[in-house]
Amino acid sequence: MNASTEQTKKGTFRAPVDYSAKSGSGLDVEKIRREFPILRRKVRGQRLSYLDNAATTQKPQSVVETVARYYFRENANIHRGVHELSQVATSHYESVREQVQKFLGAERPEEIIFVRGTTEAVNLVAQSYGRSQLQKGDEILITHLEHHSNIVPWQMLCQATGAKLVVVPIDDRGDVRMDEFERLLSDKTRIAAFSHISNALGTINPVEEMTRLAKAAGAVVLIDGAQAGAHVEIDVQRLGCDFYTLSGHKMYGPTGIGALYGRYDLLNTMPPYQGGGDMILMVSFEDTIYNSLPNKFEAGTPNIAGTVGLGAAIDFLHDVGVTAAAKHEDELLEYASGLLSERKGIRFIGEAKERTGILSFVVDGIHPHDLGTVLDQEGVAIRAGHHCAQPVMDRFGIPATVRASFAVYNSREDVEALVRGIDQARELFGD
């Protein structure tokens, strides 16, 4: 295939944008905000303070434009056309695979499988690897911090195979109990699956250490990286994990696109997850020969537009710098925690040693849902609920929390709007 198309040229020679602050250190947040048109709209007549980034981030102009340009100028099906557009679409799609490969530090592009997101990635591993490898008596180790999407697929696998789900407890601060993690690992542990970052509490798990311990016990390791993509540098080879998952929409990319990293030799031995077009080399009614990696796991026409959008999101993250973004979000977290801890009756849920810009809390006498309504009235978007992590809520004896989660475009003004809204709610609900 001829790679010298309009798109790959654009991809290769894309001019990076400098988002560093002109004076001093840090980021030029105003410049970043200008890249996100949605931040200019009003919500309920107020300036929008979008603090629900752990659910999904907003999308920069470059991502939206890349998707639009794909539909306006490149749209064709991939891997099957002799015509120019199909070649352009294919090479653009495949160039994003290489981008994701580099983003995750994977050894080769065939180790990247495009999926809908983390949920599909975990299900793929559970159904393909799990079903073909596990049997009665085997164990799957997860932690008490997991999102439902890193619990339920394993429960389904247990039901299908007779394997047992083992859960590592967390402590009162929201850290995984590493002594228990070590103790619960055994030669029965076939799969260890844990999140890089908890969406409910913001805990950054010591995934390198956890991977090392689990691998030493002979388990295959899956890391749920849904919350990690936009906040920490990822290097799957250094981590040594077997699988790693990404959700594009939580890292400034479109919804409905994500990636599964799988170690090449492991993916190669796994049976296909879904059957259909593109995942085959040759089909007859007697026999079908499966395609090689990564196509074996990408049956049917994929989310091509989402994939090129994901590529633009990775470019954006490169321009901002994941480390600089995390530093900015940490500062906002600190600012918010400081202002809130000056107030009475606020209880923080999750104060792990290492955490990202996620602030989960409850306010005495105000249900999170009611607080959410008051904040919404102020243009402040937060999440009130169990965050798809009901076991975490049970662990802390509460049905729900209020969660503010920060992204690179948030400013101190957003934090102040949050605190103002909380004060108002306290006034409204106060005795």
Added chain:
Amino acid sequence: MNELRELYQELVLDHGKKPRNYRPMDEPYRHSVGYNPVCGDKLSLFVRVNESDVVEDVSFQGTGCAISTASASLLTEALKGKTATEAMDLMRQFTAMLIDPENDTDPDALGKLAVFEGVKDFPVRVKCATLAWRTLEAALDGRDTPVTTE
């Protein structure tokens, strides 16, 4: 803030904080559970109806926001002494007040329950206000499958 005060009136705040008839019930009773999976809330409702189809006692327990707790609390007060049929009529009027734009019954006909009229301006909260009523309906129908807002 004014719209918020319309939503969270004194009566709602009071019943949200100090729900009435918040207790389990001795047998015999009909019972159902309502869930709001969005916030993880759960409402467990008990109702005793005598031979002449009259509601003798209603009570509830569970966790919920101010709106759903106050709605359940005021429901228990409104129903005692009504027949099961009257209870269902009340449920339909209450729901209509919140979701039916063509509704023309005077909210005041609902007595204290009229306090929830402001909820109609907060569409995402309508299901908080109606959860207790839908759970009541299930309990009266003798359905033990949980009710959910979603």
